[in-house]
Amino acid sequence: MLKKNMNLFIGGMFLALLVITAIIGPHLTYVKEGIEPGRLIFLEGGGLLRAPFEPSRDFPLGSDHEGRNLLSLILMGTRDTLLLILLITSIRYAVGVILGTIASFRGRVVSNVLNVWDQIFSSMPIIFVAILFLTLPMFIFTEHRFWIAVISIALVEVGRVGVTVRDQLVHVKKQPYVEAGRMVGMSPFALAIHHYWPNVLPNMLVNFCFDIGRVTLIIGQLGIFSVFITQEFIMMNTGFGQLVNTSYNWSTILGEARKDIxxxxxIPAAAATAIMFVILTFNILGEGLRKHFNRLGT
Known part of the structure; x- marks a missing residue:
C-alpha cells in the first residue's frame, strides 16, 4: 500500500521524524549544552569571535546573538511547537464538529450561526484578525494570555469546520443505506456509529492534517510580526514590567531574529525552514490519506 502511495509513505516518515525529535530532542546532552549562552569564543591565536556565529562544524545552523546553538534551539523547540499547533487545531475541530453535528440535525439556529461565522472570517486574512485581537492591551498583560491566544486562533475558523461537517452529515443522511437503517429500526446512536461517522471521519482526518499546516503557517506569520503566544508579563525590580517568552517554539525564534535578515x-532561516518542514509534512500526509481513502471508496 505504501509503495503505491508515496505521499502517505513520505508524510508518515516525516511525521515519525518529528515525533521522535519531539520526544528525544530535549533530553540529548548536545541539545542541553547547545542552549547555554556563550557570546564569546576565544581563539587559540589570541583573537575572539562574538556571537552570532556563522554556521560551522561546532554550530551546524549557526548561533543566535546569545551564542546558543540554533540546531539545539530547533530540536528543543520541536515539542513545544507541535503541541501548540495540535492544541489549536484540536480545539478548532472539537468545537466545529460539535456545532456541525447539531446543525445537521435540524439545528437551524446553529446552522445559521455557522454560516455567518464562516462568511465573516473567510472574507478576511486570518493573520490580521489574530494580530488585531492579540495586540489588545487587555490581552497582552493578562496572566491568561496563552489560553486566550490559543482559543481565539482556534475559534476563528470554527465556522468553516462546522459548515464542512454539517454539509457532509446532511449528505450522508440522504443516502439510501441510512433510510434502510431507519426502516429496520436502527437507533440514532447505531446510525451514527455504523453510517454517519464512518463516512465523515475520513474527510475529517484529511482536513485535520491540512489544517495543522494552516495553523503552523499562522503561528509562523505571528512570529514574523513579533506577536507571540507563549509570552508572560513579568514585573522587574525596577518597577517596570517586561514581556518574556517562556518557550523555545519556532515562531519565537523567528520573531526575535526578524531584524537579522x-x-x-x-537565524531566521533556521526557524523558517523548520516551520516549512512541518507544513510540508502535514500537507503531504493529508494528500496521502486522501488518496488512501479514495482507493478504499470512503
Missing amino acids: YTAVW
Missing part, C-alpha cells in the same frame, strides 16, 4: 540570515 540582512546581518545574520541563518
Whole structure:
C-alpha cells in the first residue's frame, strides 16, 4: 500500500521524524549544552569571535546573538511547537464538529450561526484578525494570555469546520443505506456509529492534517510580526514590567531574529525552514490519506 502511495509513505516518515525529535530532542546532552549562552569564543591565536556565529562544524545552523546553538534551539523547540499547533487545531475541530453535528440535525439556529461565522472570517486574512485581537492591551498583560491566544486562533475558523461537517452529515443522511437503517429500526446512536461517522471521519482526518499546516503557517506569520503566544508579563525590580517568552517554539525564534535578515540570515532561516518542514509534512500526509481513502471508496 505504501509503495503505491508515496505521499502517505513520505508524510508518515516525516511525521515519525518529528515525533521522535519531539520526544528525544530535549533530553540529548548536545541539545542541553547547545542552549547555554556563550557570546564569546576565544581563539587559540589570541583573537575572539562574538556571537552570532556563522554556521560551522561546532554550530551546524549557526548561533543566535546569545551564542546558543540554533540546531539545539530547533530540536528543543520541536515539542513545544507541535503541541501548540495540535492544541489549536484540536480545539478548532472539537468545537466545529460539535456545532456541525447539531446543525445537521435540524439545528437551524446553529446552522445559521455557522454560516455567518464562516462568511465573516473567510472574507478576511486570518493573520490580521489574530494580530488585531492579540495586540489588545487587555490581552497582552493578562496572566491568561496563552489560553486566550490559543482559543481565539482556534475559534476563528470554527465556522468553516462546522459548515464542512454539517454539509457532509446532511449528505450522508440522504443516502439510501441510512433510510434502510431507519426502516429496520436502527437507533440514532447505531446510525451514527455504523453510517454517519464512518463516512465523515475520513474527510475529517484529511482536513485535520491540512489544517495543522494552516495553523503552523499562522503561528509562523505571528512570529514574523513579533506577536507571540507563549509570552508572560513579568514585573522587574525596577518597577517596570517586561514581556518574556517562556518557550523555545519556532515562531519565537523567528520573531526575535526578524531584524537579522540582512546581518545574520541563518537565524531566521533556521526557524523558517523548520516551520516549512512541518507544513510540508502535514500537507503531504493529508494528500496521502486522501488518496488512501479514495482507493478504499470512503
